[in-house]
Amino acid sequence: MAxxxxxxxxxxxxxxxxxxxxxxVGITDVAAQALGDIVYLELPEVGAAVAAGAVVxxxxxxxxxxxxxSPVSGTVAEVNTAAVDDPSxxxxxxxxxxxxxxxxxxxxxxxxxxxxxxxxx
Amino acid sequence: MTETRLxxxxxxxxxxxxxxxxxxxxxxxxxxxxxxxEHTAVRTAAGLFDLSHMGEIGVVGPGAAAFLxxxxxxxxxxxRVLGARYTMVCAEDGGVLDDLIVYRxxxxxxxxVANAANHDAVLAALRERADGFDVTVxxxxxxxxxxAVQGPAALSVVRALDGWEVLDGDDLAALKYYxxxxxxxxxxxxxxxxxxxxxxxGFEFFLASDLAPExxxxxxxxxxxxxxxxxxxxxRDSLRLEAGMPxxxxxxxxxxxxxxxxxxxxxxxxxxxxxxxxxxxxxxAALESRAHSPGxxxxxGLRGLGRRAARAxxxxxxxxxxxxPQIGQVTSGAPSPTLGYPIAMAYVTPERSAExxxxxxxxxxxxxxxxxxxxxxxxxxx
Numbered sequence: 399m400a401x402x403x404x405x406x407x408x409x410x411x412x413x414x415x416x417x418x419x420x421x422x423v424g425i426t427d428v429a430a431q432a433l434g435d436i437v438y439l440e441l442p443e444v445g446a447a448v449a450a451g452a453v454v455x456x457x458x459x460x461x462x463x464x465x466x467x468s469p470v471s472g473t474v475a476e477v478n479t480a481a482v483d484d485p486s487x488x489x490x491x492x493x494x495x496x497x498x499x500x501x502x503x504x505x506x507x508x509x510x511x512x513x514x515x516x517x518x519x
Numbered sequence: 520m521t522e523t524r525l526x527x528x529x530x531x532x533x534x535x536x537x538x539x540x541x542x543x544x545x546x547x548x549x550x551x552x553x554x555x556x557e558h559t560a561v562r563t564a565a566g567l568f569d570l571s572h573m574g575e576i577g578v579v580g581p582g583a584a585a586f587l588x589x590x591x592x593x594x595x596x597x598x599r600v601l602g603a604r605y606t607m608v609c610a611e612d613g614g615v616l617d618d619l620i621v622y623r624x625x626x627x628x629x630x631x632v633a634n635a636a637n638h639d640a641v642l643a644a645l646r647e648r649a650d651g652f653d654v655t656v657x658x659x660x661x662x663x664x665x666x667a668v669q670g671p672a673a674l675s676v677v678r679a680l681d682g683w684e685v686l687d688g689d690d691l692a693a694l695k696y697y698x699x700x701x702x703x704x705x706x707x708x709x710x711x712x713x714x715x716x717x718x719x720x721g722f723e724f725f726l727a728s729d730l731a732p733e734x735x736x737x738x739x740x741x742x743x744x745x746x747x748x749x750x751x752x753x754x755r756d757s758l759r760l761e762a763g764m765p766x767x768x769x770x771x772x773x774x775x776x777x778x779x780x781x782x783x784x785x786x787x788x789x790x791x792x793x794x795x796x797x798x799x800x801x802x803x804a805a806l807e808s809r810a811h812s813p814g815x816x817x818x819x820g821l822r823g824l825g826r827r828a829a830r831a832x833x834x835x836x837x838x839x840x841x842x843x844p845q846i847g848q849v850t851s852g853a854p855s856p857t858l859g860y861p862i863a864m865a866y867v868t869p870e871r872s873a874e875x876x877x878x879x880x881x882x883x884x885x886x887x888x889x890x891x892x893x894x895x896x897x898x899x900x901x
Contacts, residue, residue: 434550434553434554435856437856459854460554461753461756462830465883489553
């Protein structure tokens with residue numbers, strides 16, 4: 399079974415959001431596994447204003463590449479430079495050390511709870 | 520084709536926790552654990568591959584060699600017994616129907632190994648072309664499994680096989696690259712070849728399907744202390760890309776001829792009959808005329824100078840400058856696990872194909888600088 403922490407919100411594009419100030423964003427275990435070994439991350443600039451649903455980065459594996467969407471609107475507060483340096487963190491611990499960026503939220507997008515995300519199959 | 524076919528090793532893949540994906544009508548392991556770990560194991564130790572989806576076609580009879588000289592672009596009558604050759608089957612217009620490895624098992628017996636996706640097309644072409652030759656073309660795919668052991672430790676792994684009357688170690692070490700040997704597998708015949716698709720030393724076992732699970736498990740056991748891991752299609756693709764080997768459907772297809780792909784050497788325009796006259800073969804006229812023309816495009820290697828990788832289908836641009844014209848298209852591309860930078864193969868116009876030429880690839884709307892480099896990207900240490 400997919401590992402989907404119940405305390406997180408999800409998007410149909412396979413991001414997760416841990417609410418807070420700032421909120422934390424990453425990609426789900428499902429997405430990380432589907433990509434295979436992640437070898438390159440392109441993350442937004444700190445200070446960038448992003449809109450919910452906008453493409454803010456790229457996640458590249460040996461096999462494929464996927465765009466990173468922001469689950470919410472807001473200002474990027476921090477990016478995970480450790481994950482940029484070692485993208486395998488995203489595969490190893492997608493909800494922990496493999497987080498991608500933190501964002502001061504000004505508006506939410508279409509967010510799902512774990513059950514609704516799981517139901518997307 | 521609607522039904523997904525399972526290889527004789529399907530249960531092994533499931534037990535190993537493989538991610539299975541549909542591929543050319545088959546359910547095949549994409550990866551068992553990690554693409555990069557499997558790739559690296561093949562470069563540094565050994566990997567075990569199930570290639571039972573590949574098509575094995577038997578060509579047997581007094582006219583077998585002459586038939587293959589006619590049906591394929593290579594000189595198969597010149598292939599020694601127990602030798603192997605990389606060759607192609609082309610259409611009359613020179614377009615590639617498939618790339619093949621042909622093994623000469625005996626003076627009058629050959630095994631043609633085709634890509635799974637092209638198996639039916641190759642079989643049909645061979646049967647059609649067999650008219651008038653004293654030869655039998657048989658589809659042996661369903662009953663034949665193919666297991667590959669690839670990597671610098673491959674020889675040690677196969678040597679350590681326990682309970683298989685394969686060969687003694689001396690014979691094994693003496694087996695040359697692109698050669699094969701008849702082996703006994705539980706009292707039944709099989710073939711062991713020193714061939715592969717990874718850029719490493721390695722062996723391929725052709726054997727009866729029902730014996731495949733036992734050999735697979737024996738190889739897993741023999742390889743344990745040598746760092747052997749099962750490896751999936753993802754690793755196979757990144758390994759062959761680093762090794763600059765074409766993949767049908769990417770670098771080769773029906774609209775491509777061997778010369779476009781830089782593989783003009785496989786087209787043996789010099790093959791002759793016993794009287795020294797040029798030997799007719801399917802595609803000869805078109806390929807002969809192509810051999811004397813520069814062609815519209817050339818397959819090149821591209822080294823990415825940034826970090827974002829070019830992928831199959833992306834446009835190649837004359838430069839990274841805004842508005843630079845498209846001069847080609849990427850056929851395969853990925854971040855190279857061994858080299859640590861993006862690599863790609865692409866067709867480009869001949870005038871922009873020289874080594875060292877700086878080009879760009881449109882990577883999802885943003886140009887990424889690349890440089891034309893020689894193929895292969897990776898040479899194994901000798």
